Amino acid sequence: MPLFLHNTLGQKKQEFVPLDPGHVRMYVCGPTVYDRAHIGNGRAVVAFDVLYRLLRRLYPKVIYIRNITDVDDKINAAAKERQEPIQAITERTTRWYHEDMGALLALAPDAEPRATEHVGEMIAMIAVLIDKGNAYAAQGHVLFDVPSMKDYGALSRRSVDDMVVGARVDVAPYKKSPFDFVLWKPSTPDLPGWDSPWGRGRPGWHIECSAMAKKYLGVTFDIHGGGQDLVFPHHENELAQSRCCHGAEMARYWLHNGFLQIDSEKMSKSLGNFVTINDLLAEGIPGEAIRLALMSAQYRQPMDFSREGLRQARATLDRLYTALRQTADVNAGDDDVPLDVLAALEDDLNTPLALSHLHELATALNKAATQAEKAKAKGALLASGHLLGLLAADPEVWLRGSAKKGGLSEAEVDNLVRARAEARKTKNFTEADRVKAQLKAAGVEIEDAPDGKTRWRWSSK
RNA sequence: GGCCGGGUGGCAGAGUGGCUAUGCAGGGGACUGCAAAUCCCCGUACGUCGGUUCAAUUCCGGCCCCGGCCUCCA
Numbered sequence: 001m002p003l004f005l006h007n008t009l010g011q012k013k014q015e016f017v018p019l020d021p022g023h024v025r026m027y028v029c030g031p032t033v034y035d036r037a038h039i040g041n042g043r044a045v046v047a048f049d050v051l052y053r054l055l056r057r058l059y060p061k062v063i064y065i066r067n068i069t070d071v072d073d074k075i076n077a078a079a080k081e082r083q084e085p086i087q088a089i090t091e092r093t094t095r096w097y098h099e100d101m102g103a104l105l106a107l108a109p110d111a112e113p114r115a116t117e118h119v120g121e122m123i124a125m126i127a128v129l130i131d132k133g134n135a136y137a138a139q140g141h142v143l144f145d146v147p148s149m150k151d152y153g154a155l156s157r158r159s160v161d162d163m164v165v166g167a168r169v170d171v172a173p174y175k176k177s178p179f180d181f182v183l184w185k186p187s188t189p190d191l192p193g194w195d196s197p198w199g200r201g202r203p204g205w206h207i208e209c210s211a212m213a214k215k216y217l218g219v220t221f222d223i224h225g226g227g228q229d230l231v232f233p234h235h236e237n238e239l240a241q242s243r244c245c246h247g248a249e250m251a252r253y254w255l256h257n258g259f260l261q262i263d264s265e266k267m268s269k270s271l272g273n274f275v276t277i278n279d280l281l282a283e284g285i286p287g288e289a290i291r292l293a294l295m296s297a298q299y300r301q302p303m304d305f306s307r308e309g310l311r312q313a314r315a316t317l318d319r320l321y322t323a324l325r326q327t328a329d330v331n332a333g334d335d336d337v338p339l340d341v342l343a344a345l346e347d348d349l350n351t352p353l354a355l356s357h358l359h360e361l362a363t364a365l366n367k368a369a370t371q372a373e374k375a376k377a378k379g380a381l382l383a384s385g386h387l388l389g390l391l392a393a394d395p396e397v398w399l400r401g402s403a404k405k406g407g408l409s410e411a412e413v414d415n416l417v418r419a420r421a422e423a424r425k426t427k428n429f430t431e432a433d434r435v436k437a438q439l440k441a442a443g444v445e446i447e448d449a450p451d452g453k454t455r456w457r458w459s460s461k
Numbered sequence: 462g463g464c465c466g467g468g469u470g471g472c473a474g475a476g477u478g479g480c481u482a483u484g485c486a487g488g489g490g491a492c493u494g495c496a497a498a499u500c501c502c503c504g505u506a507c508g509u510c511g512g513u514u515c516a517a518u519u520c521c522g523g524c525c526c527c528g529g530c531c532u533c534c535a
Contacts, residue, residue, distance in 0.1 A: 041534095225535095230534085230535070232531065257535065259528080259535075266529065271534095312472085315485060316485085352474055352475055355475095358483095360482095424494085429494055445497060447498050450493085457497095
């Protein structure tokens with residue numbers, strides 16, 4: 001089954017046909033580095049990480065670019081407010097971002113270009129746009145001339161006419177049309193700035209992605225992704241700039257993930273109702289559980305973030321890792337990812353359906369009677385998990401470390417488990433139960449397997 | 462106001478014109494010294510009003526409700 005992806009441009013699922021099957025190219029909008037990433041940001045990263053992993057499986061070479069926006073008015077404001085150098089903020093936040101996304105088990109992109117390192121490319125693009133009559137300089141600014149592009153608005157399905165009514169646009173005196181947007185703006189001496197043909201200034205928000213995507217991926221590339229809120233104006237404007245500058249389409253497939261909601265309301269920095277990834281990690285919630293929770297709804301659907309969702313994600317991982325632990329002595333077969341798992345992902349990244357198949361594989365593994373059956377099911381489960389960026393941990397480590405620990409060290413638990421085993425051997429069940437109760441009070445669950453082995457785990461309840 | 466999503470069993474969440482996922486929670490059973498884990502069985506859901514159809518949760522239309530974008534935001 002071929003890969004189908006929902007294209008915002010045209011609003012329908014389409015078969016994905018890369019420009020060059022030998023070299024698939026994807027660009028995803030990355031963070032503006034001034035604050036910790038929240039789990040909504042994490043959702044986007046996880047969604048495109050799943051796509052990246054799937055593409056790498058389907059094609060021999062995939063290049064994935066995710067930018068870092070390190071010049072922005074919000075960064076300037078944060079620096080002023082905190083009395084801190086801009087670079088200190090951007091570097092620290094970038095480091096945090098890498099840590100948080102690593103905890104979510106997201107693969108690093110092939111490159112993470114920084115805006116500040118590509119101002120030259122941006123200036124060159126702006127100059128071309130002026131030459132071609134799609135941009136104009138005015139009072140130290142350079143603006144994109146929206147009416148110069150006939151079908152502006154195609155991506156976000158809005159026309160300039162629609163926007164006139166009730167539009168809240170920034171009407172500045174230097175704009176020819178109220179919808180024109182800034183490519184370049186002047187900087188005061190206390191703000192970051194670069195010399196340009198239009199004076200010392202800094203780039204507008206959208207131009208960096210156009211310039212960097214062109215540099216790393218070429219004029220036209222396969223996939224451009226980001227959150228739904230980037231459709232307008234960010235991606236609409238990128239598309240406009242790039243196409244007018246290069247005379248060719250920017251990207252062929254535009255993908256947008258849906259929002260995470262809290263109490264049925266969008267989670268966002270401006271609303272202040274966000275939870276950072278770091279907050280959750282600090283509470284002891286494993287990154288893999290957060291990742292799974294984010295994959296439990298299809299990426300385009302609205303999704304409510306909840307503690308219950310995290311609890312369920314953790315329960316799911318406990319179940320899958322338990323099945324793997326019970327068969328720790330079985331060598332996984334080299335079974336490939338089953339077709340139904342692959343088919344689910346190839347249908348616009350239907351991760352919940354794919355996960356349901358992982359559950360079926362776990363059931364098959366639990367039920368398997370022969371070594372051959374176990375090896376087959378285990379191989380299929382691991383291969384599927386790995387494709388989704390899951391199940392890479394040692395099951396023993398996961399089960400012993402997935403929950404909040406009680407007052408006992410692992411060695412103490414091991415000793416008590418051994419003491420209980422001794423008591424059971426002599427049929428001293430009173431003593432055995434006393435030890436078990438003691439362990440339970442410390443948050444340790446005992447499991448006497450049919451094979452005679454006793455295993456334990458930190459209770460997740 | 463314009464444009465765009467969504468309303469599925471107690472919860473999460475897929476999906477389909479007739480065969481009604483998957484998991485969590487709940488009930489029953491098997492197994493177990495007791496448990497836990499595991500396995501088996503069970504509860505029969507698709508906002509609302511109409512239409513099309515032999516048959517609609519699934520297609521079409523109206524309505525209601527929730528959310529998003531139109532301003533920085535994944």
